[in-house]
Amino acid sequence: MTTFLGMPATAPRGVGHLRGDTTFPRAARQALGNEQLRRNLRHATSTIRGKSSRVIAELPDWQELRTAGSAIKADVMSRLPELLEQLEARVTERGGVVHWAADANEANQIVTGLVRATGSDRVIKVKSMATQEIGLNEALEAAGIQPVETDLAELIVQLGNDRPSHILVPAIHRNRTEIRDIFLAAMPGVDPSLTDDPPVLAAAARKYLRETFLSTRVAVSGANFGIAETGTLAVVESEGNGRMCLTLPDTLITVMGIEKVVPTWRDLEVFLQLLPRASTGERMNPYTTMWTGVTPGDGPREFHLVLLDNGRSAVLADEVGRQALHCIRCSACLNVCPVYERTGGHAYGSVYPGPIGAVLSPQLTGVEDNASLPYASSLCGACFDACPVKIDIPSILVHLRNRVPHPPAERAAMRAAAYTMDRPRLYAHAQRAAKLARIAGRRGRGLPPPLSSWTVSRDLPAPPDQTFRDWWASR
Amino acid sequence: MRIALFATCLADTLFPEAAKATVRLLERLGHEVVFPLEQTCCGQMHVNTGYQRDALPLVKRYVSAFSRYDVIVAPSGSCVGSIRHQHAMVAAGQGERGLAARAHDLGSRTYELSELLIDVLRVEDVGAYYPHRVTYHPTCHSLRMIRVGDKPLRLLRRVRGLELVELPAAEQCCGFGGTFAIKNAATSAAMLADKMTAIASTGAEVCTAGDASCLMHIGGGLRRASSGVRTVHLAEILASEA
Ligand code: SF4
Numbered sequence: 001m002t003t004f005l006g007m008p009a010t011a012p013r014g015v016g017h018l019r020g021d022t023t024f025p026r027a028a029r030q031a032l033g034n035e036q037l038r039r040n041l042r043h044a045t046s047t048i049r050g051k052s053s054r055v056i057a058e059l060p061d062w063q064e065l066r067t068a069g070s071a072i073k074a075d076v077m078s079r080l081p082e083l084l085e086q087l088e089a090r091v092t093e094r095g096g097v098v099h100w101a102a103d104a105n106e107a108n109q110i111v112t113g114l115v116r117a118t119g120s121d122r123v124i125k126v127k128s129m130a131t132q133e134i135g136l137n138e139a140l141e142a143a144g145i146q147p148v149e150t151d152l153a154e155l156i157v158q159l160g161n162d163r164p165s166h167i168l169v170p171a172i173h174r175n176r177t178e179i180r181d182i183f184l185a186a187m188p189g190v191d192p193s194l195t196d197d198p199p200v201l202a203a204a205a206r207k208y209l210r211e212t213f214l215s216t217r218v219a220v221s222g223a224n225f226g227i228a229e230t231g232t233l234a235v236v237e238s239e240g241n242g243r244m245c246l247t248l249p250d251t252l253i254t255v256m257g258i259e260k261v262v263p264t265w266r267d268l269e270v271f272l273q274l275l276p277r278a279s280t281g282e283r284m285n286p287y288t289t290m291w292t293g294v295t296p297g298d299g300p301r302e303f304h305l306v307l308l309d310n311g312r313s314a315v316l317a318d319e320v321g322r323q324a325l326h327c328i329r330c331s332a333c334l335n336v337c338p339v340y341e342r343t344g345g346h347a348y349g350s351v352y353p354g355p356i357g358a359v360l361s362p363q364l365t366g367v368e369d370n371a372s373l374p375y376a377s378s379l380c381g382a383c384f385d386a387c388p389v390k391i392d393i394p395s396i397l398v399h400l401r402n403r404v405p406h407p408p409a410e411r412a413a414m415r416a417a418a419y420t421m422d423r424p425r426l427y428a429h430a431q432r433a434a435k436l437a438r439i440a441g442r443r444g445r446g447l448p449p450p451l452s453s454w455t456v457s458r459d460l461p462a463p464p465d466q467t468f469r470d471w472w473a474s475r
Numbered sequence: 476m477r478i479a480l481f482a483t484c485l486a487d488t489l490f491p492e493a494a495k496a497t498v499r500l501l502e503r504l505g506h507e508v509v510f511p512l513e514q515t516c517c518g519q520m521h522v523n524t525g526y527q528r529d530a531l532p533l534v535k536r537y538v539s540a541f542s543r544y545d546v547i548v549a550p551s552g553s554c555v556g557s558i559r560h561q562h563a564m565v566a567a568g569q570g571e572r573g574l575a576a577r578a579h580d581l582g583s584r585t586y587e588l589s590e591l592l593i594d595v596l597r598v599e600d601v602g603a604y605y606p607h608r609v610t611y612h613p614t615c616h617s618l619r620m621i622r623v624g625d626k627p628l629r630l631l632r633r634v635r636g637l638e639l640v641e642l643p644a645a646e647q648c649c650g651f652g653g654t655f656a657i658k659n660a661a662t663s664a665a666m667l668a669d670k671m672t673a674i675a676s677t678g679a680e681v682c683t684a685g686d687a688s689c690l691m692h693i694g695g696g697l698r699r700a701s702s703g704v705r706t707v708h709l710a711e712i713l714a715s716e717a
Contacts, residue, residue: 029661338648342665376659378652378666379523381619398561401525414521418529421484421515422536431488453660457667458695461489468482468491472498472510 008313009103010366016104016135016310017163018365020349023372027347028339037173037344044172045335051281052332059277068270069389073326076261077316083228083261084307090231094293096303101255103310104134110306111136111220111253112143118251118302120145120218126235126242127151128222129329130255130308132164132351133364136220147220148212150241152205159186165345165353167331168279173344176201209241219245219300223256224328225271226305229264232292233305236275236285246289252300257308259316259325271328278388279330311364320399324360326389333383333393339376348373355383359396367403374400410450431467476596477507479544481537481558481585483551483687484516486708490687493550496714497588500601501548503714514540517549518565519557524654527565534562538577546595547585550710552617552685555587560620587617587685588710589626599633604717606636610679611709612670612693614686615648627685627709634712640677644669651692667696674704685709 011018020027031037056062076083088098101107111131115123123140125131125147137147137158149158153171157164160182164170171179180196187208194204221242225234233254235242246252262268276285294303316322334340334354345353350361350370358377362370374397377383383393406414420430454460466474478501482494498508518533537558541547549555559582566575592598611631617623631639650656650666670693674682682697682704684690694706 025659025661028659032661032665338650338666339659339662343662372658374525375655378615378648378650378655378659378663380615380648380652382615382646382648385619395564398523398525401523402527404525406525410524411526414524414526414529418518418521418526418533421518422532424513424515427515434488450657453657454695456660457664457699458692459698460695461691464489464491466491468487468494469512471491471495 008317009311010314010369011133011311011364012103012105013369015108015139016133017351018133018361019369022349024347024349024376025372027349028343028376031343031347034344036175038342040173040175041341041344044169045341048169048281048335052278052335055277055281055283058283059273062277065270065274066388066390069274069328070326070391072262072267072270073389076259076263077322077325080258080261080316083263084258086228087226087231087261088307090228091293091303091305092231094231096231096293096305099304099306101306101308101310107134107255107306107308107310108136108139111255112139112145114251114253114304115140115145115218115220116143118218120216120251122146122148122216123218123220123253124212124216124245124249125149125154126219126221126245127154127170127237128220128255129167129351130222130257131220134255134308134310136255148216150209150212150245151237152202152239152241155205155209156182159183161186163346164351166334167329167352167354167356169331173346209244213241213244213248217249218251218253219249220253220255221246223254223260224275225268226256226261227263227265227268228261230292232265232290234268234288234290236272236288238280238282238286240287243287243289246291247299249300251302251304252291253304253306255306255308257310258312274388275328275330278332278386314366315360315363318363321359321363321396323391324356324363324396326391327356327360328389329356330388332386332388336382336386337377338380338382339378348376355393356391359393359400362400362404367400368405371404374404428467428469431469434463476546477509477544478591479541479547480508480510481514481517481541481547481549481554482510483549483554485687485691486550489691490708493687493708493710496708496710497548497550500710500714503716504596504598504601506596509544511540511544517554517557517562519554519561520653522557522561522565527568530565531569531571534565534578535574537562538574538581541581541585542577545584546591547581548588548591549585550588550685550708551687552587552614552621552623553688555585555590556616556620558582558585587621587623588713589623589630589685590621592630592713593626599629601630601633601713603634603713603715604636605634605712605715607681608638608640608679609681609683609712610640610642610674610677611645612642612649612674612682612684612689613645614684614689617685618646623685630709630713631683634715635717637712640679642677642682643673645673647673649689649693651689653688656692663692667692671696671700671702675702679704681705681707681712683707683709683712
């Protein structure tokens with residue numbers, strides 16, 4: 001991988017999961033045809049939306065908290081190198097080892113090498129967006145190491161040979177009957193008389209995971225926060241599986257995106273209030289695990305922190321787009337997005353779906369590789385209102401649309417429209433001509449593509465007898 | 476008061492009734508309306524499709540057409556949002572600092588119709604009569620970009636003869652989104668279908684909104700489905716008389 005001096009590199013092709021095989025409109029059309037998927041999504045997103053807005057309404061200072069979260073993140077981005085060096089120094093002082101990974105390939109190599117060195121051929125994993133982003137599981141498997149996801153939803157996705165479709169609830173597209181079928185087909189040692197009762201399904205997963213926790217010596221995690229002041233890492237989760245992974249094994253390897261650093265412990269106060277309420281609709285998340293380096297006689301004996309760039313420096317270099325790095329992966333924007341609710345996560349082609357995915361993935365990969373994503377939004381603005389750290393997603397979408405390579409026909413049409421609209425007399429002529437064209441179109445030719453897609457599901461308005469301009473002139 | 480009208484390209488070309496109604500309404504309330512002829516389009520379509528460079532002349536045009544007026548009104552929350560939040564950005568992004576400052580200033584004097592009536596002209600009862608069952612769709616840009624809040628509802632509640640019925644899931648986008656309706660036609664149609672179901676559930680005869688664009692999309696869907704519900708711009712309802 002080559003890096004041009006002064007030009008931050010984007011995430012490399014051919015590794016990880018930031019690019020889809022097809023464009024968003026095409027993938028969305030497929031998803032829209034799946035009734036079951038739409039029902040599952042509508043039910044799940046509206047349930048979380050309701051819970052979340054109830055607990056948010058309890059806080060009198062929610063808007064101030066959002067402002068504080070946004071300010072802390074802006075501060076972090078303005079002095080990222082300094083904070084990361086501080087984090088590295090503190091982690092090292094406390095007996096941890098810090099590795100810097102420029103991209104997905106480097107990170108996968110580092111982690112694979114570390115696991116190999118332990119002699120273990122299996123790792124347990126805490127649900128982590130960063131390791132999904134870089135395709136770590138595939139890299140480990142290629143090296144003969146079996147990664148076992150321990151988050152229940154993530155396990156369902158893994159056993160189903162599937163891809164996650166939501167940041168927080170990766171198996172949101174599955175219902176309980178589908179989950180039972182997946183367990184029966186792929187879970188080692190599962191009871192063949194398994195029902196689709198949720199407690200029964202959870203018990204089956206628990207039994208399988210307990211055995212795995214107790215017999216695996218290496219764990220790989222992500223991190224929600226890394227505290228520069230003390231070198232402490234934090235993972236927040238709901239099931240307790242994360243805590244098992246973070247405390248039981250001999251070796252712990254954490255892969256953290258460089259944007260996850262926060263300056264001080266006190267900053268956590270803000271995020272630990274924002275995250276659960278926006279995310280799961282809980283007042284506090286059930287498990288918060290924090291660790292600082294290694295502690296003799298307690299917890300993992302070896303700790304490695306892999307700091308991952310993979311395009312983040314390129315995002316940071318864009319003054320407007322860098323806000324996307326403020327994201328705390330709460331998934332609130334997904335749950336309020338009318339586009340996500342109907343198309344699901346796979347349509348976005350990246351591990352980051354929904355509104356945040358539509359702005360983050362194209363920036364990490366370079367917009368040419370995800371050119372349809374900035375258009376995967378009606379710019380309704382619901383995501384901006386929901387975001388606990390106030391990321392102005394609609395503005396970033398509009399900004400990125402300027403950087404996308406435009407289809408030549410569209411470019412020509414836009415140019416022509418702007419030319420006409422900048423000349424009032426020509427514009428008035430065009431208005432009358434448009435009416436004529438509309439009448440001609442009615443006689444059977446219809447509108448030319450791509451405008452023809454309008455009349456698939458909607459009628460065109462009947463043309464008025466007179467434009468407003470002409471009416472005004474005639475009064 | 477002397478009020479300059481920005482008709483918007485869509486109302487001027489396809490929905491002149493919305494702009495005419497704005498004129499009739501303001502004149503009935505005793506104000507003078509002027510229509511600067513050099514106006515055309517706010518450029519939102521260009522900005523939102525990724526053509527900021529092509530939008531720059533349109534920003535310049537808007538600024539030169541309206542700078543000399545103290546109060547400007549447009550019967551479109553979406554275009555007002557663009558003028559208020561995008562014009563200065565487009566200008567500044569292309570190094571036109573002076574223009575950006577003037578655009579920003581002009582944005583603060585450009586009002587959507589319900590804002591003009593309630594915030595500037597201080598009138599809630601506009602003396603309208605409209606004997607129909609009506610539901611109101613708060614378009615995304617009116618709701619979230621310029622935050623008109625309940626102003627349109629306050630105006631509608633004072634219309635004589637009008638029965639206002641609440642729209643379920645009103646704040647969900649109708650799926651228009653400008654070129655989104657073309658680039659992501661299937662997703663847009665799915666969003667529209669849900670909006671039409673919600674409208675039908677109210678039993679309203681008329682669906683109104685402050686944006687001709689969303690009404691064109693919703694109205695086109697309703698007509699295609701041969702639903703009996705009509706779409707009517709808020710300005711037309713407020714301009715109606717017995
Ligand atoms: S962009 Fe905001 S709302 Fe969306 S996942 Fe990130 S923090 Fe949450």
